[in-house]
Amino acid sequence: MKGNKVVFPESITDDLHHCFKCGMCQQVCPTFKVTRQEYYAPRGRVQIVKHYLEGDLELTPTLEHILMSCMLCDACAALCPSGVRVDRLFRNMRVELDKYTTKKLGKKLVFAILRNGERLRKASRLARIGQKFLVDTLGTNSKMGNIPLARLPRITSESFRQKVPEKITPEGKRSGRVIYFTGCATDLIYDDVGHAVLRILGRLGMEIVIPRDQVCCSAPLFLSGAVKASLPNIFKNLDILDRVDADAIVVDCATCGAALKKGIPELLEDLGLDTERARRVAKKVKDVSQIVSERLDELPIQENLSGEPLAVTYHDPCHLVRGMGVAADPRKILSRISGIKLVEMEGSSECCGGGGYYQFDNVDISAGITSRKKRNIMATGAHIVATGCPGCRLTLRGNISEDENIEVLHTMQLLSRSLTNKRT
Amino acid sequence: MRHETKKELERIVGPDKATDSPEHLVAYSYDAYTEERRPDIVLFPATTEEISAIMKVAHRETIPVTPRGAGTNLAGESVPIRGGIVVCLTKMDKILSIDAESLTATVQPGVINLDLQREVEKLGMMYPPDPASWAVATMGGTVATNAGGPRTLKYGVTKDYLLGLIVVLANGDVLKTGGRTLKNVTGYNLTTLICGSEGTLGIITEIIVRLIPKPPASRTIRADFMKLEDCSDAVAAIMASGSVPASLELMDRFVVKAVERSFKLGLPTDVEGILLIQLDGAEETLGREIKQIEKSLIDKNARNIIIAKDSAEAERLWLARRAAGPAMMRMRPNIITEDVTVPVSKLTAMIRKVTEIGERHRIQVGILAHAGDGNLHPCIVFDKRDDDEYKRVQAVCEELIPEALALGGTLSGEHGIGIAKAPFLKFEMDTVALSVMQGIKNYFDPKGILNPGKFV
Numbered sequence: 001m002k003g004n005k006v007v008f009p010e011s012i013t014d015d016l017h018h019c020f021k022c023g024m025c026q027q028v029c030p031t032f033k034v035t036r037q038e039y040y041a042p043r044g045r046v047q048i049v050k051h052y053l054e055g056d057l058e059l060t061p062t063l064e065h066i067l068m069s070c071m072l073c074d075a076c077a078a079l080c081p082s083g084v085r086v087d088r089l090f091r092n093m094r095v096e097l098d099k100y101t102t103k104k105l106g107k108k109l110v111f112a113i114l115r116n117g118e119r120l121r122k123a124s125r126l127a128r129i130g131q132k133f134l135v136d137t138l139g140t141n142s143k144m145g146n147i148p149l150a151r152l153p154r155i156t157s158e159s160f161r162q163k164v165p166e167k168i169t170p171e172g173k174r175s176g177r178v179i180y181f182t183g184c185a186t187d188l189i190y191d192d193v194g195h196a197v198l199r200i201l202g203r204l205g206m207e208i209v210i211p212r213d214q215v216c217c218s219a220p221l222f223l224s225g226a227v228k229a230s231l232p233n234i235f236k237n238l239d240i241l242d243r244v245d246a247d248a249i250v251v252d253c254a255t256c257g258a259a260l261k262k263g264i265p266e267l268l269e270d271l272g273l274d275t276e277r278a279r280r281v282a283k284k285v286k287d288v289s290q291i292v293s294e295r296l297d298e299l300p301i302q303e304n305l306s307g308e309p310l311a312v313t314y315h316d317p318c319h320l321v322r323g324m325g326v327a328a329d330p331r332k333i334l335s336r337i338s339g340i341k342l343v344e345m346e347g348s349s350e351c352c353g354g355g356g357y358y359q360f361d362n363v364d365i366s367a368g369i370t371s372r373k374k375r376n377i378m379a380t381g382a383h384i385v386a387t388g389c390p391g392c393r394l395t396l397r398g399n400i401s402e403d404e405n406i407e408v409l410h411t412m413q414l415l416s417r418s419l420t421n422k423r424t
Numbered sequence: 425m426r427h428e429t430k431k432e433l434e435r436i437v438g439p440d441k442a443t444d445s446p447e448h449l450v451a452y453s454y455d456a457y458t459e460e461r462r463p464d465i466v467l468f469p470a471t472t473e474e475i476s477a478i479m480k481v482a483h484r485e486t487i488p489v490t491p492r493g494a495g496t497n498l499a500g501e502s503v504p505i506r507g508g509i510v511v512c513l514t515k516m517d518k519i520l521s522i523d524a525e526s527l528t529a530t531v532q533p534g535v536i537n538l539d540l541q542r543e544v545e546k547l548g549m550m551y552p553p554d555p556a557s558w559a560v561a562t563m564g565g566t567v568a569t570n571a572g573g574p575r576t577l578k579y580g581v582t583k584d585y586l587l588g589l590i591v592v593l594a595n596g597d598v599l600k601t602g603g604r605t606l607k608n609v610t611g612y613n614l615t616t617l618i619c620g621s622e623g624t625l626g627i628i629t630e631i632i633v634r635l636i637p638k639p640p641a642s643r644t645i646r647a648d649f650m651k652l653e654d655c656s657d658a659v660a661a662i663m664a665s666g667s668v669p670a671s672l673e674l675m676d677r678f679v680v681k682a683v684e685r686s687f688k689l690g691l692p693t694d695v696e697g698i699l700l701i702q703l704d705g706a707e708e709t710l711g712r713e714i715k716q717i718e719k720s721l722i723d724k725n726a727r728n729i730i731i732a733k734d735s736a737e738a739e740r741l742w743l744a745r746r747a748a749g750p751a752m753m754r755m756r757p758n759i760i761t762e763d764v765t766v767p768v769s770k771l772t773a774m775i776r777k778v779t780e781i782g783e784r785h786r787i788q789v790g791i792l793a794h795a796g797d798g799n800l801h802p803c804i805v806f807d808k809r810d811d812d813e814y815k816r817v818q819a820v821c822e823e824l825i826p827e828a829l830a831l832g833g834t835l836s837g838e839h840g841i842g843i844a845k846a847p848f849l850k851f852e853m854d855t856v857a858l859s860v861m862q863g864i865k866n867y868f869d870p871k872g873i874l875n876p877g878k879f880v
């Protein structure tokens with residue numbers, strides 16, 4: 001091939017020729033919808049990559065911006081009539097970009113931290129102090145990206161995984177054994193979700209193994225092109241997850257789930273590495289909602305018959321609905337909880353506009369996407385948004401103001417709240 | 425283009441609405457056709473005044489200008505084949521008004537067809553033109569191409585719903601034509617002239633369309649045929665029976681097999697053709713019409729007839745038709761969707777011809793058709809990287825056209841002329857018609873700056 005020398009797997013370069021430029025993907029692309037500019041549409045990005053590979057475009061800050069402003073929400077790949085795996089194409093192109101990059105120092109630092117579990121814990125302790133300091137000195141109205149500092153979640157004082165036992169055995173009869181992959185968010189920010197998951201799985205009689213040495217799933221790294229940096233973590237997790245004997249590997253974070261289920265096996269395949277172990281692990285990975293919805297009847301859910309039911313709406317995280325193909329299970333769970341009423345919003349599976357550093361790097365586009373989402377949420381009249389991804393939770397809460405009075409929760413938190421205290 | 429001219433244009437729309445960086449230009453070098461060419465600059469104007477100012481500069485400097493909506497046309501109509509300026513209308517995307525009493529809507533050109541559909545439907549109305557690309561195609565683009573769709577059979581095409589336009593002419597003058605009334609015979613019908621002109625006469629900046637009340641009920645029927653002749657004869661029989669379905673779609677065996685291979689919907693693959701029929705209207709009359717159609721289908725030896733019991737089943741039946749395009753696209757890297765159209769009585773003959781031409785050139789062709797109005801979409805699938813195959817594909821396209829014309833048809837039912845069909849125009853239009861058209865073009869655009877290199 002003439003042009004820029006990149007070694008993409010052939011299946012991926014072949015995809016470039018399967019894009020026949022119909023433009024149908026514009027209808028689902030969040031970045032196109034807010035900009036209405038073709039270079040922010042999937043078709044535009046695909047064609048730009050094609051021209052780059054053919055040698056008539058260079059790596060420039062503009063090219064970098066075009067590729068990095070993609071949310072990797074997968075909506076285009078799911079829709080494409082021609083079956084082009086746009087997501088995979090862009091991920092590979094980001095590796096190419098990583099060689100040349102105007103990436104800011106801050107992001108490099110984050111990458112270095114994510115790569116190392118101990119560093120991550122230390123950094124989060126520092127960040128906790130820093131966060132308080134920032135709010136104290138800059139005031140609650142100053143923002144990070146689009147999010148007021150005061151609406152960012154508080155970093156927990158201690159890592160969730162350090163706090164809970166590495167193995168939890170059920171009180172009664174054991175009904176199964178699962179590994180709980182907590183992800184960084186539950187470990188360091190949203191331990192409330194972690195406790196809800198433990199409570200629910202415990203009630204189901206599950207033995208739960210929470211390997212302490214698990215590390216970041218590395219999706220934030222390899223999705224940004226930092227593939228080399230991500231491999232040690234990936235292999236370490238695969239070692240652990242493949243070693244421990246269990247019926248399933250449970251995740252509560254859609255991004256970790258999509259990475260383990262789909263992203264990592266595909267990444268290894270694209271790199272020409274052995275994928276057998278990754279696929280074995282992937283088969284066992286389940287979102288917590290999948291496990292719970294199968295056995296919903298066994299849970300002691302409080303019957304709350306008095307009063308007007310509380311309206312709850314559900315936001316489908318990209319990585320859950322498209323990354324893992326999970327949409328029905330959380331809804332089944334929410335519909336079962338008495339005292340709440342599930343009200344669907346328009347465009348529930350459209351991206352929330354957050355994810356990774358996106359909202360900090362692409363402030364305008366992100367704000368546009370999030371405000372669409374917020375409009376749809378408000379239109380339901382719900383007081384609670386349930387979702388299954390810490391990234392979405394952070395973005396949504398961050399963009400809903402205090403007095404709008406809408407709580408953003410993980411589906412498992414709502415379910416846990418509805419369980420009776422007594423055992424059945 | 426001179427640097428100062430670019431700067432001048434940039435000042436008109438503002439720096440964030442003008443770009444000439446190579447990456448951005450690549451994204452405006454194509455549409456859904458194969459040919460590509462980068463413009464020199466892309467502008468995203470926000471008002472009629474800005475567009476008028478742009479045209480004044482372009483006119484003074486004799487710079488080509490190509491208007492563009494979503495860039496979904498299939499004929500290279502929005503490819504800036506001579507470079508110059510692309511004026512992209514997508515940022516003018518407001519629905520200005522919907523008038524439920526006079527059944528009209530006024531929109532900017534960047535409004536997406538489906539967005540308008542959704543808004544008027546909330547008020548119990550319908551905007552009939554429904555190209556399959558409606559979820560992305562712009563109102564400006566659909567007017568400039570006079571788009572049709574499955575519902576065209578009963579309801580007509582874009583021009584039948586167009587009441588008025590604001591158009592910026594080549595020299596920057598602003599033309600207002602038509603109005604909000606259904607009847608209007610004041611002077612030449614310039615509105616219809618602009619409709620379908622593919623950006624060669626002016627840039628549309630405001631559109632007034634007519635709406636109709638939404639039909640209260642609809643029904644779907646599927647019929648399978650062992651012989652293709654029977655299938656297309658049934659189409660003619662239905663059309664002659666007096667009932668007018670909203671849509672009447674045909675898929676041949678090649679397409680049915682492709683759908684089964686990709687999507688496994690449980691369609692019979694031993695049949696030569698499948699018809700999908702949708703009726704809409706008042707509940708009372710639908711029952712009678714269905715009986716009538718069923719009779720025509722039985723007369724023409726339909727092996728199997730399914731009448732959907734509810735909307736869920738109707739949706740399942742239509743899934744087969746919706747999957748047809750994607751299934752064809754997935755077969756090979758490239759696809760050309762042809763658009764030849766013949767009188768409905770000649771449908772069978774034309775389908776046979778298409779299949780025969782494809783086989784002779786060893787090219788894979790599946791046939792989809794808006795059968796009720798004789799509009800065929802032969803889907804030609806191939807790999808453009810194979811030079812020999814691509815040559816044979818071109819030969820197929822060239823042979824289709826005289827065949828359609830010989831049967832009293834036209835070379836394009838709805839996809840337009842653009843670059844793709846420009847060389848064939850002379851086969852269909854005689855010298856008098858061509859010279860009138862050229863005269864109109866010369867009057868509107870003496871310097872030939874509006875979408876040059878296309879059909880006029």
Ligand SMILES: Cc1cc2nc3c(=O)[nH]c(=O)nc-3n(C[C@H](O)[C@H](O)[C@H](O)COP(=O)(O)OP(=O)(O)OC[C@H]3O[C@@H](n4cnc5c(N)ncnc54)[C@H](O)[C@@H]3O)c2cc1C
Nearest residue numbers: 493494495496497501556557562564565566568572623628
């Ligand atoms: C999958 C698929 C299915 C399709 N199905 C159908 C179908 O069922 N029926 C059908 O008719 N077509 C169909 N098309 C073709 C295409 O979608 C239509 O022609 C559509 O109307 C084009 O709209 P657009 O906004 O994409 O316009 P573009 O492709 O951007 O432009 C089309 C032409 O209109 C001109 N133009 C655009 N906006 C303006 C303006 N404001 N003022 C002046 N000129 C302007 C351009 O210069 C160009 O000549 C299909 C295409 C695809 C890819």
Ligand code: SF4
Nearest residue numbers: 019020022023025080
């Ligand atoms: S939908 Fe698929 S084939 Fe069509 S333009 Fe988008 S990526 Fe290309």
Ligand code: SF4
Nearest residue numbers: 029070071073074076
């Ligand atoms: S992944 Fe999402 S944001 Fe990126 S191009 Fe596709 S639809 Fe757009």
